Amino acid sequence: MSPRPPLTAAQARRLPDYPFQGHWFGHGAWHQHYLDEGRGTPVLMVHGSPTWSYMWRHLVLGLRTRYRCIAPDLRGMGLSDRPRDPDGELLADTRAQDLGRLVDHLTTDRGAPARGWTLIVHDWGGPVGLWWSHLHPGVVDRLVVLNTTAFPPPPGYRLPRAVQALRRPALGRITHAANAVAQASCRPLPQAVRDAYLAPYRHRRDRSAPVRFARDIPLSPADPGWSRARRLGQALITFTQLPVFIGWGMRDPLHDDLVLAEWTRRLPRASLHLYPRAGHFVLEDTAGQLVEDIRDFLAVTDRGTGT
Template sequence: MYPGYPFTGRWFRHASGLRQHYLDEGTGPPVLFLHGNPSWSYLWRRPIAALREEFRCVAPDHIGMGLSDKPGADRYEHTLASRVDDLDALIGHLIEVRGAPRSGWTLVLHDWGGPIGMAWACRHPRRVARLVVLNTAAFPNPRGERVRPLLRLPFRVLRDTRLGARLFLRHNAFARGATRRPLGVWRRMPAGVRSAFLAPYDRPEHRLAIQRFVQDIPLRPGDPSWPLLQATGASLAQFADRPMLIAWGLRDPVLDRAVLDEWRRRFPGARFLPLPRAGHYLLEDAHERLVPAIGSFLRSPAPEGAGG
């Protein structure tokens, strides 16, 4: 149904009754792929296909995203904390019911997958063996409360106005824009791939999570998710002994060099793969370089004691 996505979907039912879709492909050391907004597990199709012969690849769709249930605001909070709780419940299920190991997990993080995954990692630091960071953040904006001037007006419109709500819900403008140059990609997406990225968000009631993710971006201490993001950022140093790969699409208009520089300042020993002709969806623009680099990183020996 979706090009390059020949995987078996699985569902985990949360205590709330909401069903979360995820992939659980292959055997071996576990690799957890966490997408952001407005993508879904389809983003990870190429690395999963390349790695599942050697690694157990787990890729959930956040509630409201991808093939997971899409509840209204009356059934789900759509906050960073709720996302972390969801992930904690899912990984607990995989460990207790589906035989996944308690430790040795590699986290592969993109966009909102960074704050979600690293907040979860701070709850369970001994479970994390390696980190792959792809155009994401897990700390407050290094620019402070400022949004880049080029993005300030569209960001305010999308986040804070009725026009923004119409663009999100009626016209799906955010998800559509992310599949186009220059907002999400620099390489033209094939029509079938673009359709697959957009397929879960086929009508207004299925687009609420996309809007709420943007509204939940914590820019200042008064924002609801600020305390959790700030605490996560303050706790990242405990992962300095873990092998880390930072791969970055340098043409990302939002998660730009200021965010990249902050990662490199905090983790100066990390491997670094700059991708100068890739945008935010760097796995679409530069998968020929990025997928082999992730595989090589996962196969490399870990330093003794890392993650212990």
């Protein structure tokens, strides 16, 4: 059996604003946790690193009266099991494959439709979710982008020094989760919320996936993930004629103005919403407004697509 996370589902339900009944899907030797709340058109929310489905809590609560909100914990993160990742594999690839199996399960066994999904991505959830979408054309017909990337770094981009340090395995395993959470929000998180983000990563052995994600960031053609980032960027053309919402925290030191400009260049018809007082954790810094804006976008495009 794969190692289980240090946080149980019962403990998770006692966290602030996370009153959800968890579900599990078995991937052979390990189990993936996911939220499945509400009814209607499925909205798939894919988190990044070192977060987990907890980051989607406000959005799930705001959308579940009209939409079916699916929020998985990626392998090795949140309440999902901690199987060992083989060396040499890109985590975004393996997590996209996991996502495909989960969605197949939801469509085959849990009554979800085969098409008409909305995809919402943040941080590493961008490469994971968009690669899954690329591998399963026609499933996703709306996209919501929140402070993420899905292409090689644009010219002039520099990775923040704090993140560069986290790419060193020994240091990253010790500090990654706590430092990343502390720096990702522009306003100090309430202690109970900060503790909730960090709860699945209490022990060093639980931080393997976040450390690997930091090491997988493609910065040059010499990095293993560079060619995949190029292919993913090219695949964005499939969204140029579909409804796209970009919600961007403008004070994000990781995904800066250069990254935002690249998104708007590649998806020029996207509905762009800028949040000047928000950082990387845009859903924490401006939860009320962002949830309202996403809900409005979905309502308008519901009518526009006849769903």
